[in-house]
Amino acid sequence: MAESRTPRSLIVSLYGAYGRPADGSPFAVSELIRLLHAVGVDAPSVRSCVSRLKRRGLLVAARAADGSAGYALSPEARQVLDDGDRRIYGRPVPLLSDGWVLAVFSVPEAERSKRHLLRSRLARLGFGTAAPGVWIAPAGLYEETRHTLERLGLAPYVDLFRGDHLGFAATRETAARWWDLDTVARLHRDFLELHEPVLWEWEESGADGPPRPQAAYRDYLLALDSWRQLPYADPGLPVELLPDDWPGGRSAEVFGRLHELLRDAGERYVRE
Structure with missing residues (x-):
């Protein structure tokens, strides 16, 4: 669930922010059109994107409270969003003493499409490349990594380990090789x-x-749609491993303040 500021991404952001009520009630199609129109998405684009998300199994058809046609999150999509909440809204302060999780994988040549999927999904989870077939991330990403690999049927190809970096180069130096920190900072x-x-x-x-x-x-919604990509591009490294002028703390502060100021007020518009 990536691609910020596209109709598809904005629909995902809408469901992530306001589409998981306790009673599980879906959005009516007319409501989706109204809510996406407010952020510049026209009705044909909404209908087209909803159809694609339904085909992918992320949305399921359901009747809204007034009996009209609507769409709710599938259990798979709800799990993806629940996992994402811990990154998007939580972002606990990582400690160097927490250690690392390693993903070591081997995929047969005959299943190279799964190798590509595995690499791309590990990258989206925030893993860096320590060596060919060896990917590394802060240990706090273990649970989400496990859920994701099991959900995609990739677990049989991967072994997960937890441990510490014991040298020989300084961890700050090696982290700069494992991740493209310049791109993340940008x-x-x-x-x-x-x-x-x-x-x-x-x-x-x-x-x-x-x-x-x-x-x-x-x-x-526009801020959330931009921000929710960042906790996946940014692995959340301990501060000791980051450049001195790292902008991640400030961007997290800005999003947190916008969330505090606007999220609940925005819900009043959603529930009109």
Whole structure:
């Protein structure tokens, strides 16, 4: 579930933010069209993307509360979003003492498509490449990695290990080889360029009363759609391993503040 600021991604972000009510009630198609129109997606694009998500097994047809046609999350999609919550909203401070999780895999040549899927999925989970067939990530990603590999039928090809880095080069030096930190830093700066000014505007207007629901919904969903890609591109390394000018802490702070200010106000617009 990637690709920020596309109709498909915005639909996924909408379900992630507001599409998991306790009663499991689905969004009516008319509601999806209204809510996506507020962030610039036209009705044909909504219908087309919903159909593709249904074919992929991420959405299932269901009747909305008023009896009209609608769509709810499949159990698989709900698991993906639940796993994502821990990254998108949690982001615990990683410690070097937590150690690492290693994924060591071997895929037969006859199943090279699974090898490609495995590599791409490990990369999306935040793993770096320590050596051919050996991928590494902070140990806190173990549970989500296990869920993902089991869900995709890739577990038989992978062994997972936990451990410490014992040398010979300094861990900060090797981490810079395992991950492309320059690219990740650029993603954080792009997020800040787009959404930090939005936060400033909301904070400056705070004395004028509570956020306007439609504007809060629009700005929050766009920020979430941009932000939710970052915890997957950024493995969440301990601060000791990061460059001194690392922008990740600031971008996390900006998203957290936008979430605090706008999420609930946006829900009032969603539930109109």
